[in-house]
Amino acid sequence: MNTGVTQLLSDPERKFNAKELAALAAYFRVVMFDTLHDRGTGHWGGAASSAELTTSLYFNRMNIKTDESKWEDRDRLILSKGHASMNLYTILANRGFFPTEELATFRKLDSRLQGHPCMKKLPGVDMSTGALGHGISIGLGMAMAAKVTNRSFWTYVLVGEGCLNEGQSWEAIMSAAKFKPKNFVLMVDYNKVQLDGTEEEIMPLGSLSDKLKSFGWNVCPHAYDGNNTEDVLSSYDWMDQDDVWPKAVIYDTIKGKGISFTEGKSSWHGAVIDDDSYAKGIVELKKDLQNKEAVL
Numbered sequence: 001m002n003t004g005v006t007q008l009l010s011d012p013e014r015k016f017n018a019k020e021l022a023a024l025a026a027y028f029r030v031v032m033f034d035t036l037h038d039r040g041t042g043h044w045g046g047a048a049s050s051a052e053l054t055t056s057l058y059f060n061r062m063n064i065k066t067d068e069s070k071w072e073d074r075d076r077l078i079l080s081k082g083h084a085s086m087n088l089y090t091i092l093a094n095r096g097f098f099p100t101e102e103l104a105t106f107r108k109l110d111s112r113l114q115g116h117p118c119m120k121k122l123p124g125v126d127m128s129t130g131a132l133g134h135g136i137s138i139g140l141g142m143a144m145a146a147k148v149t150n151r152s153f154w155t156y157v158l159v160g161e162g163c164l165n166e167g168q169s170w171e172a173i174m175s176a177a178k179f180k181p182k183n184f185v186l187m188v189d190y191n192k193v194q195l196d197g198t199e200e201e202i203m204p205l206g207s208l209s210d211k212l213k214s215f216g217w218n219v220c221p222h223a224y225d226g227n228n229t230e231d232v233l234s235s236y237d238w239m240d241q242d243d244v245w246p247k248a249v250i251y252d253t254i255k256g257k258g259i260s261f262t263e264g265k266s267s268w269h270g271a272v273i274d275d276d277s278y279a280k281g282i283v284e285l286k287k288d289l290q291n292k293e294a295v296l
């Protein structure tokens with residue numbers, strides 16, 4: 001690990017700024033790519049896509065206690081795109097929920113780090129996910145629980161287009177507009193590439209912003225760049241601006257972000273990282289990390 005990030009991670013509790021978050025996300029990509037290559041399994045494309053989104057939540061925004069992972073007042077993140085588990089695991093380990101060494105057990109028999117996150121096994125996982133489309137309903141339930149118990153925690157649901165292709169999501173979107181729980185945020189990791197094709201080829205969402213607005217949501221005025229931490233932090237300013245719920249934030253992202261030959265490619269959704277691709281890819285990721293550390 002390089003000194004810049006080592007220093008940052010010596011105090012993971014503090015609130016990091018945009019440059020620091022960018023360096024952390026770049027480092028997490030290196031860890032994810034390394035681990036997925038070593039294990040010969042997992043999902044690189046979607047994990048790389050959401051790196052800045054999850055890093056910013058856990059290292060700038062969320063109110064959590066790593067030594068009390070079931071603290072009732074904690075903010076929640078539901079990774080509805082559960083296949084991006086390696087992204088969540090890398091963040092949770094480095095944030096302090098469990099030892100980083102445990103990342104090496106990813107997808108081994110009896111590991112707490114299953115292919116898709118399991119809330120019963122791993123501290124820090126707020127909901128078991130993997131079957132696309134459940135996250136918004138579950139998040140709505142949590143946000144409603146906050147309402148009826150007079151708690152003020154936030155519930156964030158991170159989805160990709162795959163979740164939004166599921167009918168259940170739209171039932172939950174409709175219900176959320178009826179019940180309007182506070183502090184309930186839908187975050188769309190909108191990379192427009194799915195498992196075996198583009199959003200256009202599989203199931204076009206049309207104007208997502210207009211759709212969500214027509215369902216009664218408070219939608220961000222423009223899409224944010226979800227791979228740019230400055231922009232992700234400005235989306236938080238928008239979230240804090242008014243008290244009109246539920247809120248949806250659309251983030252333009254790039255699937256497989258960080259490596260030239262994996263960016264925007266559905267073939268890199270869940271491909272095994274072969275040795276040749278690893279050797280080329282890791283050079284690009286480390287260079288990006290170096291650049292981000294140089295400006296800290």
Ligand SMILES: Cc1ncc(C[n+]2csc(CCOP(=O)(O)OP(=O)(O)O)c2C)c(N)n1
Nearest residue numbers: 046083130131132160161162163193194195
């Ligand atoms: C109900 C369900 N159907 C199909 C799958 C298989 N599947 C896993 S990921 C995926 C595509 C996800 O695409 P997207 O939501 O855009 O994810 P991202 O690009 O952010 O990784 C599919 C179809 C699944 N996990 N669950």
